[in-house]
Amino acid sequence: MRRLRNIGRLFTGTAAGVIEEAAVICDGEKIAWCGKHGEEPHEMLEAVVEDDDCGGGLVTAGLIDAHTHPVYAGDRMAEVAMRSAGASYAEVAKAGGGIRATVRATRAETFSALEQSTARRLWAWLEGGATTVEAKTGYHLDREGELETTRMLTRLGQRKDLPRIEVTFLAAHALPPDRWARLGTYATEVAGWCAEAHLAGARFCDVFCDRGYFTVAQSRRVLKAAIEAKLIPRIHADELARTGGSRLAAELHAVSADHLLRANRGDAIALARAGVVATLAPGTAISIGKLPPIKELSEAGAVIALASDHNAGTSGITSMSLVVALAVGVFKLSAERALLAATLGGALSLSRSDRGVIAPAKLADLVLWEAEHEGAFAWAYGLKPRRVWRGGSQVFA
Numbered sequence: 001m002r003r004l005r006n007i008g009r010l011f012t013g014t015a016a017g018v019i020e021e022a023a024v025i026c027d028g029e030k031i032a033w034c035g036k037h038g039e040e041p042h043e044m045l046e047a048v049v050e051d052d053d054c055g056g057g058l059v060t061a062g063l064i065d066a067h068t069h070p071v072y073a074g075d076r077m078a079e080v081a082m083r084s085a086g087a088s089y090a091e092v093a094k095a096g097g098g099i100r101a102t103v104r105a106t107r108a109e110t111f112s113a114l115e116q117s118t119a120r121r122l123w124a125w126l127e128g129g130a131t132t133v134e135a136k137t138g139y140h141l142d143r144e145g146e147l148e149t150t151r152m153l154t155r156l157g158q159r160k161d162l163p164r165i166e167v168t169f170l171a172a173h174a175l176p177p178d179r180w181a182r183l184g185t186y187a188t189e190v191a192g193w194c195a196e197a198h199l200a201g202a203r204f205c206d207v208f209c210d211r212g213y214f215t216v217a218q219s220r221r222v223l224k225a226a227i228e229a230k231l232i233p234r235i236h237a238d239e240l241a242r243t244g245g246s247r248l249a250a251e252l253h254a255v256s257a258d259h260l261l262r263a264n265r266g267d268a269i270a271l272a273r274a275g276v277v278a279t280l281a282p283g284t285a286i287s288i289g290k291l292p293p294i295k296e297l298s299e300a301g302a303v304i305a306l307a308s309d310h311n312a313g314t315s316g317i318t319s320m321s322l323v324v325a326l327a328v329g330v331f332k333l334s335a336e337r338a339l340l341a342a343t344l345g346g347a348l349s350l351s352r353s354d355r356g357v358i359a360p361a362k363l364a365d366l367v368l369w370e371a372e373h374e375g376a377f378a379w380a381y382g383l384k385p386r387r388v389w390r391g392g393s394q395v396f397a
Helices: 042-047 077-084 089-094 099-107 111-127 143-156 183-199 216-228 245-252 265-274 282-288 294-300 320-329 335-341 344-349 374-380
Strands: 002-011 018-027 030-036 050-053 058-061 063-065 130-136 164-172 204-209 232-237 256-259 277-280 304-306 366-369 385-390 393-396
Touching: 002 366, 018 042, 058 374, 063 320, 063 344, 077 089, 111 130, 111 143, 111 385, 111 393, 130 344, 143 164, 143 183, 164 183, 164 216, 183 216, 204 216, 216 232, 216 245, 232 245, 245 256, 245 265, 265 294, 277 344, 282 320, 294 304, 304 320, 304 335, 304 344, 320 335, 320 374, 335 344, 335 374
Parallel strands: 002 050, 002 058, 063 130, 130 164, 164 204, 204 232, 232 256, 256 277, 277 304
Antiparallel strands: 002 018, 018 030, 058 366, 366 385, 385 393
16 A cells, blocks of 8 residues: 655545645555545554655645647647737638648658657646546548557557546548548548447547538537447537537537537536536637636536647647646636646546545545645646656656
């Protein structure tokens, strides 16, 4: 067993709230006990073989990034500069940038090189205190490339030196950059790949349902096929325009609707009633210059999760502690609520009940921060971990 002792504040994410002067005992990959230091069960203390002094610091559950696009090649910094000078998302795409530019670069890379670069990239999430990362395919936009990316992410998810990976099949990310491609035809093809994606290791299926991308009808076609293939539906919804993605998420009881920058109060109510988590990316909201309806989502009772939306063109963020700070500064969430959205909210967005909180029988994914209070997240803008444990084993220090 391993004990974490001398914890100044233990942010549990449960009804127990914050426990001061706390300790946690881990048995293998799971938490066996947590509570006040000095109240540890005697029989557990006798079994402790590793004792970690947390120096009076803050300990939380490992952060969860619920929306990322980490498998890509190429560089789109020129279009980032275009957007900073006022170019819109659509204008960048018309100029040859956007998702399809990354598809061309990614198709030109070998899978061996992609796997190595993706592994290096994913390790960076540990530096920001994230122990679970949702990772999407979506930069090949052809059957073999999307399925091989799914298999690659599944392999990387088996490594103990990286965050836990939740694999999402996002072949319906954009129109392929092939002369023959048509959105409707391609959506039908993607629907036919879902069963293979499930066999390749995907757990979720996502669609970019938005203006200039997939329509509600096309997205419904893909996601219904995904459900039949035992993939859990999630959806990029109402980011660039209000096209009905949120209502489709509610209709299909998707686990998550992401971005939601153009969603309204009615959409928020529909999502909350259907139990769909609102996964929000503050970095992307800043980039686009539009905020999601935080107040409306909160009033409707929707669960909020946070994400970096790391991708090749609009967000280079890999630090979920920075995302928490941005959620406080931009979304005006309290530090406590933002931290809950990045832990428990993320677990709900990924339909996982074994993580996101600190409690007995949950995964021992834990972070000791360079801080003594959770308010530091809103002050440091990229608070650093001192140590990260994944399944009770230290993976970052």
